[in-house]
Amino acid sequence: MDSFSLDIRTLNFIIILFSCIYSIGLLCYQRSQKEIPGLQLFALSLLFIGIGPFFLGMRGTTPDWFSIVLANTIIMFGFQLVLHSLCIFRNCSLRYTYFTYTCIPITLSLFYYFTHVSPSIKARIIVISVFLAITTLLSAFTTLKGRHKDLKIAIWMMSTSFFLYGSFMTLRVAWTLYSEELHNFMYAELIHQLTFLFSIILVVAISFSMLWMINARLVNSIYDLSRRDPLTQLYNRYALERKLPDLINEINKVHPLSIIMVDIDNFKSINDLHGHLTGDEVIKRIAQIITAHTRNTDSAYRFGGDEILITLPKTDINLARAIAESLRKKISAYTLIEGNNLPMTSSFGVASLSEGEDWEHLVSRADQALYQAKQMGRNTVVTCSENPTLSAIYHASHHQHKAYEEAL
Template sequence: MEGFSLDIRTLNFVMILFSVIYCIGLLLFQSAQKPIKGLSLFSLSIFIIGCGPLLLSFRGITPDYVSIIGSNMLIALGFHLTLYSLSLFRGYSTKLSQFSAILLLVVLIGFIYFTYYDPSIRGRVVVISLFLAFVTFCTAVVLVNGDNNDLSLVTKMMALPFVAYSVFMMMRVMTSISDAEIIDFMRASLVHQLTFLFSIILIVSMSFSMLWMINARLLRKNEHLLHQDPLTKLKNRRALNDTIAGFQKKAQRAPVSIVMSDIDNFKSINDHYGHLLGDDVIQAVANNTRKELKDSAVAFRLGGDEMMVIIPNCHLDEAKAWTNQLRQSIADIRLDTQPELQFTASFGIALLSPTANWQQSVEEADKALYQSKGNGRNMVSVAA
């Protein structure tokens, strides 16, 4: 690559331009929807990273504490804020960013020393490169190991440029130590010119990856809402239809119990107290059902006051014992708006047959439910 050279001032300008564009774009994206934790700070970090090279281009025009110390500290601060903001965004501990904040002070001391006490461009390059190598590697760790349930492919794709940048910074450190002292940074060797190019690539890649990750979150949230009943927050019929095949496969290996329920005399509650209070009753029963669910059980609202609970790995006697517990807890519910109102629920239980079709098994549970209602309500009946 002898004779190959890049214009640092041009790369400076491009880096500033990209930083400003992506910062504004992400902030506008943030303002157009429900605020996302860490995104505004992430946008600001990109802008700050771009401001560093801007000050660097004023070398010889402004004092050294602006064009040298100020510019590099802005770059270091920007990468530190990237680490901190992504820790918030991914739900990761902020301990790494706290340590990074301490290292910022070390970087400042190093730049003051290599600017005024022992002037050395090489020394300053080594200091900032070591810091950036550490921070970008930590950022990759945060992205991959964060607790938030983001798309794995996106987090790995976003972490990859940070790892590559960290490796490049360590190569820059080794090259700087082995080379002669740098006389003019704007005419420095190729490895220092590539720093600006790689920084541009990093800014572009992490901005696109952030948008990809946010979009994946929104799609997942929409998918969740499509499968959730808006009143009770239980799963809806669409979710049930999508999971029937999975439950039938489980029934071939272990018993799966189906529990059907509805609220006793619910029509009279609606007629006497109104539909709004009727909704409160349905919500209270749904919340109570959700609290009582076994680990592997799933509750669905089928419509009106009718609900279904599917319990994998559960025999009929176990299902009956659990349902009786649920029945009693529902009878104990009192609404704040109508504390005098007492209501109960009836239940029917059947096994999901591994051989018969789904509809037949549900009909068996329905028959058991009607048996409970015919025998006086507030009961649990098991299909023959």
């Protein structure tokens, strides 16, 4: 390995430069954007990873406790903060950081011992390599196991970078164990020189991966905003027109699909008598009730104006009617306080997908049932049978309502 050599001082300077640039850049980015959990701590960790080698480069001009003990402690603490920040950023349990935090005082004591009591460069290399191997391998695991839905390719790039670095540190430990004692670290073997090169690659790779994941989150956020109604936070008509056809195509003959069309009763009168702000509050309140009292598999969309459409996968017409009746009761039990009690009621049209039917006809039949509910006095649930000309008022029976409650 001596046939090829790298300049450790130059590589050390590059680590300092890259770490500090990425750290400052990410800190400035954090200040200019909505706060991203874990990003500021990640930026600070890069700063520590850069400061450590800076102090390390002062070997020979400063006391050993400063250029060896403190410098390596700062580097270890920087890698520890990387792990901690990724647990926050990727929404992973912090218990993975507890063990490595307890290792820092132990490694600090070992560094002091092998610097001032029984000096040994070889022992110090083994101590820091073991710590870095543990923290980077845990960082790789945390990146993969995080619960936040980030861009997969960026996740794999970051976790792979940590895994390769941790594997190299493990190899470095094994190599050092069977090597002779070093007398001058700046002229160490190639494997120790490669540590600086791989550290540069790691800093660049994880910083780029972090920016990649943040950018993907922003893109997803913009896309989600395009599919959300800003008033109710329900999905909008744009999202419905893209989701419902796919849902119908995916539905199996064994699994029925039903929809509910909801319309607020006397909504125009509410706007005329109490103002549009009150009308907005009514829509928001009803949207909240629907969201709170539907299943996780159901989806609610603001269809237009005061109409809301609810999709019910794997739900037959009987259970769909029970759900609609339950929602009707929940809504009519609320009043919006605006000087006086303002009663809120809604009408419901229910339809179930027929074999070979497209989504336009399904929505049309639910809309027809809703229209009949309005004609029959409002605050009513009406179902539309497979024959578009036939409809029936639903009077919820006890066992159907119980079936719905169990489904929730």
